[in-house]
Amino acid sequence: MRASSKSRQTILVSFSGIDGAGKSTQIENLRSQLQQSGFRVELITFWDDVARLKRIREGAGHKLFKGDKGVGTPDAPIERRDKNVRSPLMTLVRLAIYVVDAMSLRKIGGKALRSEADVVIFDRYIYDELANLNLKNPAARFYLRRVMSLVPRPQVGFVLDADPAQARARKPEYPLDFLYANRNSYIRLSELLPGITVIPPLPLEDAKAEVVKCVMSRMFSGNPAMPEEPYSAQA
Template sequence: MYIVFEGIDGAGKSTQIQHLKEWLIESGFKTEIVVEPTNSDVGKLIRKILRNPNATNENTQRTLGLLFAADRMLLMDEIEKKENEKIAIISDRSFYSSLAYQKPFEWIKEINKYVKKPDIVLLLDLDEKSALSRIEGEDTFESDEFLKNVRKNYLKMAEESNFKIINANTGENRVKLEIKRAIAPYFEICVSGIIE
């Protein structure tokens, strides 16, 4: 099972991924986390570029689109190997992030056409103002307008691709509960014990 968390920066993906991993392990499933960008040489280059003040300009975003596609292809072997070992993979981002952040859309789709599609996509949806307040002080050059467009792209894809949309503005515990409810049927975990 390949589970992906998507959403704009500040939506709480890292926190909720850890919660989900712990819950699945407690429920008897072998589980591992992968993160995009990875720690490969390509992934390290991506992280360096993302710290640049020009990271959101059009040409840099196109460059990042290519680098993310390359980094993602390197990750595919690892994901397939873990799946063959019956390990549930929880990923912090996937090619949907590139479709949301970089453009043009059709080109990004084309350069990611060999990438494995997730079994489940959980979109942690948060408005851009709340997101920026959460990541204040971090190394980010994302603007209100930029994140607004990215969120719009995510919501459009969610509608077309049947993502599970989770309201990320309801508090950590409520979000965790909604994720459990969304995931439980795929693992045949009884949800009767999951209460508000």
Template sequence: MASPSRSRPLLISFSGMDGSGKSTQIEALRSSLEQSGQRVFLRAFWDNVVAFPKWRAGFSHKFLKSDGKVGAPGKPANRNDKNNRSPYLLAGRSGLYLLDAVKLRRAIHRARSSQADVVIFDRYIYDQLATLPLERSWFRAYASLVLRMVPRPDVAFVLDAIPEAARERKPEYPLDFLYKYRESYLILQRMAGLTLIPALSQDHVGEEIANHVRKTVQGGGMADKSLTHAVS
């Protein structure tokens, strides 16, 4: 049962380009919280939020010839989806992301009404917007509109990564796209005031995340002592 001293669970999101280490850090934080007795709900953005996920995956496979596989060291994948920035695809995504934002609002309402102590989102609306060419003013204006539609998490992490290192861990997209992708995340970080975690070692990244969560818990007046202890 959620702690009575909190009106709602702590909401945390993890964003970042493929190969930035999100899955590792999410599992580490989740494990630490659960070992301390916290009830943690994990929500994967693609599985639990986005509109028409099967149709979107099928479109990428059939029309964009994306193999949809997950790349691994020594086993590269041939992805062609979010890296394709043709005008008609950008227009289509812009419409779909509005639907994603509406669905995300509902998902957050359900999460905040749950019995969880902590709700962790594996990706958020920021990851959708990062696929857009945010160096262009029109797309920044569009992103600002979408950001106003969606509640901001209590802690919204963006895990930075060097494009070459990210591609080595997950060889799925061309390197030139990863540089553009990273720049979009950095633009979003400034636009939305997200918490940027530098590209450090796995242990140091984990420490940075724990420190930020602890500061939020202690400074926000939303958590009991057990949750404060869980990230100490």
């Protein structure tokens, strides 16, 4: 199967989930499969390309909360102190920062939709920030809807589910109790927002096949657009 000249709407695909869920592995496999089929693929990393005020946010986690820097590995575990710090003040700070990120995503996502790429893959999305909120709170759910009205909705949004203990063994950065709570928040998010597909903790090759199948199905469904909150890529 080879792709011809650009004749279809650009598809946005996002990957979200707890740390250690296997997002990088799935993204690389999907990207490779699509490129081998002749599709033009663009990769956008949320933290590097979309998030704003990164130096301030990284500095707060290290200086204010005494968290470790870097990426944890099985041989060199670390203890981060950032999104797992829960307090009323930090919640207010997050609410403000996430709006800034949403406006950045609105611009970058709109540009991606107008690009020559057939598929734009997001390594994490605004979903990963919203999952840090207490989504049992009605006020948080109202905020979620307002933020989602600012950004393009991915036609395929994946949440990679994973056993928190196994995920932490692969990427030891956050306490296990936080990972359990964070996992529940992702599941809750998928129930609140249409269009999010939860990939259960399948064997690796089965999960890869399911991801590729979902994306290909959407691309060739004849109706790639998802119903959205008010949003315009021209804005």
